[in-house]
Amino acid sequence: MNYHWNWGIFWQISPDASHTYLQTLLLGTFWTLATALAAWCLALFFGSIAGVIRTTPFPWLVRLGNAYVELFRNIPLLVQMFLWYFVLPEIVPEEIGTWLKQLPNASFYTAVVALGFYTSARVAEQVRAGIMSLAQGQRLAALALGLTLPQSYAFVLLPMAYRIILPPLTSEFLNIIKNSAVAITIGLMELTGRARAMQEYSFQVFEAFTAATMIYIVVNIVVTFAMRAFEKRLAVPGFIGAKQQAPAH
Amino acid sequence: MFTNFDFDVIVRSLPFLFYTGMTFTLTLTAFATAGGIVFGTLLALMRLSGTPMLALPAAGYVNLMRSVPLVLMIFWFYFLVPYIGQWLTGAERPILVGPFVSSLVTFTLFEAAYFCEIMRAGIQSIPRGQVSAAQALGMSYALTMGYVVLPQAFRNMLPVLLTQTIILFQDTSLVYVLSISDFLGAASKVAQRDGRLVEMYLFAAVVYFVISFAASHGARVLQRRTAIIR
Numbered sequence: 311m312n313y314h315w316n317w318g319i320f321w322q323i324s325p326d327a328s329h330t331y332l333q334t335l336l337l338g339t340f341w342t343l344a345t346a347l348a349a350w351c352l353a354l355f356f357g358s359i360a361g362v363i364r365t366t367p368f369p370w371l372v373r374l375g376n377a378y379v380e381l382f383r384n385i386p387l388l389v390q391m392f393l394w395y396f397v398l399p400e401i402v403p404e405e406i407g408t409w410l411k412q413l414p415n416a417s418f419y420t421a422v423v424a425l426g427f428y429t430s431a432r433v434a435e436q437v438r439a440g441i442m443s444l445a446q447g448q449r450l451a452a453l454a455l456g457l458t459l460p461q462s463y464a465f466v467l468l469p470m471a472y473r474i475i476l477p478p479l480t481s482e483f484l485n486i487i488k489n490s491a492v493a494i495t496i497g498l499m500e501l502t503g504r505a506r507a508m509q510e511y512s513f514q515v516f517e518a519f520t521a522a523t524m525i526y527i528v529v530n531i532v533v534t535f536a537m538r539a540f541e542k543r544l545a546v547p548g549f550i551g552a553k554q555q556a557p558a559h
Numbered sequence: 560m561f562t563n564f565d566f567d568v569i570v571r572s573l574p575f576l577f578y579t580g581m582t583f584t585l586t587l588t589a590f591a592t593a594g595g596i597v598f599g600t601l602l603a604l605m606r607l608s609g610t611p612m613l614a615l616p617a618a619g620y621v622n623l624m625r626s627v628p629l630v631l632m633i634f635w636f637y638f639l640v641p642y643i644g645q646w647l648t649g650a651e652r653p654i655l656v657g658p659f660v661s662s663l664v665t666f667t668l669f670e671a672a673y674f675c676e677i678m679r680a681g682i683q684s685i686p687r688g689q690v691s692a693a694q695a696l697g698m699s700y701a702l703t704m705g706y707v708v709l710p711q712a713f714r715n716m717l718p719v720l721l722t723q724t725i726i727l728f729q730d731t732s733l734v735y736v737l738s739i740s741d742f743l744g745a746a747s748k749v750a751q752r753d754g755r756l757v758e759m760y761l762f763a764a765v766v767y768f769v770i771s772f773a774a775s776h777g778a779r780v781l782q783r784r785t786a787i788i789r
Contacts (some may be wrong), residue, residue: 313642384771386729389743389764396756484626491628495735502631515638523627523635530626 319514320521331508332521338504339525343498345421346487352426353486357433362463364434365441375434382431389422389491395496421493421500436478440471463478473544480537484530501525565755569762572749580745581766582661587741588728594718595727598667599674604704606679617675624672629733636665637737658739662731670727675721681712701722718782725774729767742766 320332329337364375382390395417399407413419444467452462491502499507505522511513605617624632640661641653648654685708693703713720732743740748743763750759 380772381768384729384768384775385764386732386743386767387665388732388735389760389767392747392756392760393764396750397760400757488626488628491630492733494630502628502634506634508636509634519631519635519638522631523623526627526631527623 311514313516316514317517319508319517322512324508325511328413331512332517333339334504334508335501335518335521335525338499338501338522339529341418341498342487342490342500342502343529345425345493345498346483347369349421349425349429349490350486352422353433353482355430356427357430358437358468359364360430360434361441362468364438366459375438379431381433382427387424387428388495391420391426391492391496394424395420403460403501408541408559417493417496417498420496421490421498425489425493429482430484430487432485433479436475436482439478440475441467443474444470453454470546473546476537476541476544480534480541483537484533487529487533488526565758568749568753568755568758572745572759575749576742576745579740580742583740584728584731584742586736587659587662587666587731588724590663591670591731592668592724592727594663595670595674596678598671600678600686600709602671602675603678603682606675607682621672621675625668625676629669629730630736632669633662633665633736636668637661640664658734658737661733662737662739666727666731670723673723673726674720677716677723678712680719681716682708684715685711713783717785718778721778721781722775725771725778728774729771732767 320335321330323329324331324334326334329409359377360375363371364379366372385393399410401407402410410416448466448470449462452466453459457465490498490500494503494506497503501522505518508518512518600771602617602621605613606621618666630755640656642652644650644656645652689707689711690703698706731741734741735744735747746759748765750756753759
């Protein structure tokens with residue numbers, strides 16, 4: 311292979327004249343995590359609402375929730391990002407459109423909104439599955455005790471459902487970190503974008519991508535371990551995944 | 560809102576969008592699915608072989624692919640495939656690889672990790688007694704897998720495989736980052752040439768939605784029809 315390796319490249323100053331290449335990659339990591347976290351809050355909020363209304367006894371609400379999920383699941387994330395970034399400012403009233411276009415960090419906000427809604431459809435599926443996995447008696451018992459429907463969701467159904475669906479939510483969170491790389495197409499300088507820029511300026515293709523890959527793996531491992539500890543604390547006793555009780559002798 | 564919506568630009572570019580763009584997208588999806596399932600099944604067999612020499616590299620590969628964004632992998636292989644080609648053919652310098660081959664290699668190798676996990680779940684869903692029974696009948700490992708385990712694993716996992724294929728179909732839009740004229744790339748080129756971003760991106764979204772929606776509906780019907788009553 312006649313490729314010229316140069317691992318010292320990370321300590322050289324990048325074309326922005328103030329950071330080394332390594333620092334630009336770490337800045338990219340910061341933007342990746344910031345995007346993923348902000349989008350995750352949106353996804354949890356809207357996903358929970360959509361998931362809950364799909365389990366209510368009102369057919370029109372269920373249909374609305376289904377339509378929401380189908381809409382955001384069946385359009386590629388990249389196309390959704392383009393719709394938010396290029397199309398939305400054109401079809402809203404002109405003042406709002408101009409304001410949107412002049413927003414500083416527009417690509418960051420767009421990425422957060424696009425990723426948030428895209429992931430919310432997946433979260434909605436999990437929330438719905440979690441609520442459906444509970445025994446029907448829980449809902450009936452809550453209603454029989456005189457709780458209103460919102461109260462039975464808030465105090466009985468959701469607290470259990472969230473604890474049950476924590477493992478799949480963890481993998482959705484890992485997905486949102488990876489999916490944030492799609493925002494490179496609307497100009498967000500997150501980790502993949504920084505690695506790509508580093509490759510273009512320094513021509514050290516494989517060093518740049520190796521570093522980015524390593525950072526993604528480390529983030530992945532850290533999140534996985536943190537969430538596993540969290541899952542262990544919150545696991546519902548008696549369910550698969552909960553710590554096994556020592557058998558009585 | 561739609562007062563200056565130009566439907567004509569969509570009609571004018573239909574041949575380019577579908578003959579060039581959609582053909583690329585669908586061909587890539589089909590080949591990458593086929594390659595991904597074959598390679599993914601091999602990986603699953605390696606992971607389940609019980610031999611650390613085979614299981615560990617396969618597990619490492621799958622975990623690596625699953626922890627890295629697809630966009631980064633597309634870049635990786637775009638630059639790596641010429642060198643791999645050089646190494647394979649023993650050529651003097653990195654060989655020239657077209658956009659189709661480059662993205663086909665990327666998607667096959669990337670999706671293989673996901674197909675591996677699906678096939679692994681499928682193989683593990685087969686009761687162990689069946690393997691024992693096949694061995695008791697004197698069948699070799701290859702015969703057991705080929706005639707007893709894998710056909711059932713495929714059947715059980717068919718809806719999931721189809722769902723993964725739909726995800727793959729949507730993911731192929733990411734070759735946009737290499738400026739390839741897949742369906743979205745074609746739409747984007749027309750959009751930028753004619754300054755018709757709104758029309759072209761909305762149209763692309765509708766097309767992707769219709770295809771994915773119909774396919775996932777098909778997957779649900781298939782799931783109902785292939786479900787084995789136990």
